[in-house]
Amino acid sequence: MTKKVTPYNSSNQSKKEQVEQMFDTISDNYDGLNRVISFGIDVKWRKKVVQLVTDTKPDSILDIATGTGDLIINLSKSGATKLVGLDISEGMLSVGRKKIKAGGLDDRIEMIQADSEAMPFENDSFDAITVAFGVRNFETLEKGLAEIYRVLKPGGIFVILETSVPTKTPFKQGYKFHSNVILPTVGRLFSKDKEAYSYLSKSASVFPFGEELNNILRKIGFTNVKDKPQTFGVATIYTASK
Numbered sequence: 001m002t003k004k005v006t007p008y009n010s011s012n013q014s015k016k017e018q019v020e021q022m023f024d025t026i027s028d029n030y031d032g033l034n035r036v037i038s039f040g041i042d043v044k045w046r047k048k049v050v051q052l053v054t055d056t057k058p059d060s061i062l063d064i065a066t067g068t069g070d071l072i073i074n075l076s077k078s079g080a081t082k083l084v085g086l087d088i089s090e091g092m093l094s095v096g097r098k099k100i101k102a103g104g105l106d107d108r109i110e111m112i113q114a115d116s117e118a119m120p121f122e123n124d125s126f127d128a129i130t131v132a133f134g135v136r137n138f139e140t141l142e143k144g145l146a147e148i149y150r151v152l153k154p155g156g157i158f159v160i161l162e163t164s165v166p167t168k169t170p171f172k173q174g175y176k177f178h179s180n181v182i183l184p185t186v187g188r189l190f191s192k193d194k195e196a197y198s199y200l201s202k203s204a205s206v207f208p209f210g211e212e213l214n215n216i217l218r219k220i221g222f223t224n225v226k227d228k229p230q231t232f233g234v235a236t237i238y239t240a241s242k
Contacts, residue, residue, distance in 0.1 A: 014139060015137075015139045016088065016115070016117075016139040025091070028091075028095065041231055041235075042133075042235075045132075045161055045230050045231075045235055045237065046070060046071050046074055046132060046161065047074070048230070048237060049071065049130055049132065049159050049161050049237060050071070050074045050075055050077065050078065052157070052159055052237070052239060053075060053078055053128045053130060053157060053159060054075075054077070054078040054079070056127070056128060056156075056157045057079065058078060058080050058126075058127035058128035058156070058157070059080055059081055059082065059127055060080060060081070060082035060083075060084075060125065060126045060127045060128070060153075061075050061078065061080045061082070061083050061084070061126060061127065061128045061129070061130070062084045062085075062086060062121075062125070062126040062128070062129045062130070062151065063075060063083075063084070063085045063086070063129075063130045063131070063132075064086050064087075064116045064119075064129065064130070064131045064134060064148065065086075065087055065088075065116060065131050065132070065133070065134020065135070065137065066085030066086055066087045066092075066093070066096060066111065067087055067089070067092045067096065067132075067133075067134075068092050068095040068096040068099060069085050069093075069095075069096030069097075069099050069100055069109070069111065070132075071130055071132045071161075072084075072085040072096075072109055072111075073096075073099060073100060073103060073105065073109070075130070076105055076108055076109060080127070080128070082126075083108055083109045083110065084109075084110050084111075084112060084126075085109060085110070085111045085112070086111075086112045086113075086114050086116065086119065087111075087112075087113065087114075088113065088114070088115055088116065089113075090113050093111045093112075093113055096111055097111050116131075116134070116138060116144050116147065116148075117138060117139065117140060117143045117144045117147055118147065119147055119151055121151045122151070123150055123151065124151070124152070124153045124154065125151045125152075125153070126151055126152055126153060126156060127153055127156045127157070128156055128157045128158075128159070129148055129151070129152050129156070129157075129158050129159075130158075130159045130160075130161070131148075131159075131160050131161070131162075132160075132161040132162075133161060133162060133163065134162075135160055135162055135207075136162060136163070136207040141208075141216065142216065142219070142220065145216065145217065145220045145222075146220050146221075149220050149221050149222060149242060152242045153242065154242050155241065155242065156241065156242050157239060157240075157241060158222060158239070158240045158241070158242070159237065159238065159239050159240075160213075160236075160237070160238040160240075161235065161236075161237050161238075162207070162209065162213075162235065162236060162238070163207070163209075163234065163235050163236075164209035164210060164229065164233055164234065164235060164236040165205065165209060165233070165234075166232050166233035166234055167233060168232070168233070209227075209236055210227055210229075210236065211227070213227070213236075213238060214226075214227055214238070217238065217240050221242070222240035222241065222242060223240065223241050223242070224239070224240060224241040225238070225239070225240045226238065226239050226240075
């Protein structure tokens, strides 16, 4: 059974409320810290996601847990005419909207504040749906995945980019040092929220990955489920169809 991690165990708030508050707080520093903590490798991973989606020639794309919009901005190169970024944190969306406007994309990309587990879309609305480093923040994983399945069109592609835990030496030990020491330390030094990056490392360490997550996706109803570990297994790209 997967251990659940909430950002602040002393709070009576739900995980959803805490995640929203946490990302609102760290939104101004998120992009810069993300590049530092990942050594910029996350940019390469996102490019792979964009290529996987682009290859399916989608007309409509939804990026869930879009944050500051990195992925949906890159997905604008796919040729899709409908591009939507959704996130629960208005603080993250505000940063993303500024980036979108600066790039002259505000007439192409719509940013929506909403709950990923209760989205304001009709069934079968999108040709492609992506989530980058967001599914582990769902309050109820299966509920969130079922909601994604609902709004994905039949024949559509679903792509997840998420952290995972390397299983081979020395990458496993290096990952633990980075997650338990480097990530929280950098977060404490440069973030307004001193607990946020500790939560992010803890949530990644207990989140199901590889075949375990594949099986959850299949249980929801997804087909053609595949996982592709990235950079010695520190992240994984999952693809699935409806």
